[in-house]
Amino acid sequence: MYNRFQDINIVDIDQEHMLGRIHSLEKSSALDGPGLRVVVFMQGCQFRCKYCHNRDSWDMNGGSLYSVAEIIEQILPFRSFLDASKGGVTVSGGEAMLQAEFVSLLFRQLKKLGFHTCLDTNGYVKEQFYGPKLDELLAHTDLVLLDIKHINRSKHERLVGVSNDRPRNFARYLADVNHPAWIRHVLVPGYTDEEEDLRALAKFLQPMSNVQKIELLPYHRMGKSKWEEMGFEYPLEDLEPPSAEQVKEIVKMFHEDYGLKVIHA
Numbered sequence: 647m648y649n650r651f652q653d654i655n656i657v658d659i660d661q662e663h664m665l666g667r668i669h670s671l672e673k674s675s676a677l678d679g680p681g682l683r684v685v686v687f688m689q690g691c692q693f694r695c696k697y698c699h700n701r702d703s704w705d706m707n708g709g710s711l712y713s714v715a716e717i718i719e720q721i722l723p724f725r726s727f728l729d730a731s732k733g734g735v736t737v738s739g740g741e742a743m744l745q746a747e748f749v750s751l752l753f754r755q756l757k758k759l760g761f762h763t764c765l766d767t768n769g770y771v772k773e774q775f776y777g778p779k780l781d782e783l784l785a786h787t788d789l790v791l792l793d794i795k796h797i798n799r800s801k802h803e804r805l806v807g808v809s810n811d812r813p814r815n816f817a818r819y820l821a822d823v824n825h826p827a828w829i830r831h832v833l834v835p836g837y838t839d840e841e842e843d844l845r846a847l848a849k850f851l852q853p854m855s856n857v858q859k860i861e862l863l864p865y866h867r868m869g870k871s872k873w874e875e876m877g878f879e880y881p882l883e884d885l886e887p888p889s890a891e892q893v894k895e896i897v898k899m900f901h902e903d904y905g906l907k908v909i910h911a
C-alpha cells in the first residue's frame with residue numbers, strides 16, 4: 647500500500663539516475679503558460695478534486711518511468727516551435743510537487759538549454775521542502791501556475807479532500823520571495839462560485855505583487871469520460887458549467903473592486 651501524502655522521488659540512486667513517474671507528455675498546449683508549451687504531466691496526486699480531468703493520474707504506482715535525459719530528448723525536436731511562440735516547457739500533473747526533486751533536476755537542465763519553465767501545481771508543498779530544496783527548484787522555474795482550488799478551508803476539504811493550509815502557505819511564500827506566479831481558480835457552480843468566497847480570494851491575492859494574472863477557468867465536464875472508463879462514478883454528474891454571463895460578472899468584480907488582472911477561458 648502506498649500513502650498518497652508521501653513524496654515519490656523514486657529510484658533516487660543519484661541525481662543523474664533519478665527517474666520520474668510520468669503520466670503523459672503533450673507536445674503542443676496553448677493553455678499552460680505563455681506561448682505554446684510542451685507539457686509534462688507527472689503521475690500521482692494527493693488531491694481528490696471532484697471535477698478532476700485527469701482521474702487516471704492519481705495512482706502513485708501508475709504512469710511510466712523516465713529519466714530527465716529521456717524527457718529532454720522528447721522535447722528538443724519542438725525547440726524552434728516553442729521559441730517562435732515565446733513558449734517553453736510546463737510540468738503539470740497529477741501533482742508535480744510530489745516529485746519535486748525530479749522536477750528540480752529537469753528544470754535545471756532545461757534552463758541550461760535556454761527553455762522557459764513553468765511549474766503547474768496545486769500548492770500542496772510540504773513544510774520539510776521549504777528551504778534550500780524549494781529555493782533551488784524556484785531558481786530554475788520562470789513561472790509558477792498555482793491552482794487555488796478554494797479559499798475557504800472547509801469548502802476546500804469538501805471539494806478536494808484535504809485542507810488548503812499548504813496551498814495558502816505556498817502562495818504567501820511565493821509572494822514573500824516575489825516569484826512570478828499566475829493563479830488559477832476553477833469556477834465550479836455550487837462549490838467555488840459563492841460571492842463571499844470569491845471576494846475572500848480576491849482579498850487574499852490583492853496584496854501579492856508577484857501575481858501577474860489570475861485565470862478563472864469555468865468548470866467543464868471533459869474529465870467525465872475518464873472516470874467512467876475507469877469504472878468510477880463521476881461525482882458532479884448533473885452539474886452544468888457556469889454561464890458566460892456569470893463568469894463575466896465575476897471577472898468584472900475582480901477587476902473593478904480589487905484591481906486584479908483576470909482572464910478567463
Ligand code: SF4
Nearest residue numbers: 691693694695698740
Ligand atoms: S489537483 Fe489536479 S490532478 Fe489532482 S485531483 Fe485535482 S484536478 Fe486532479
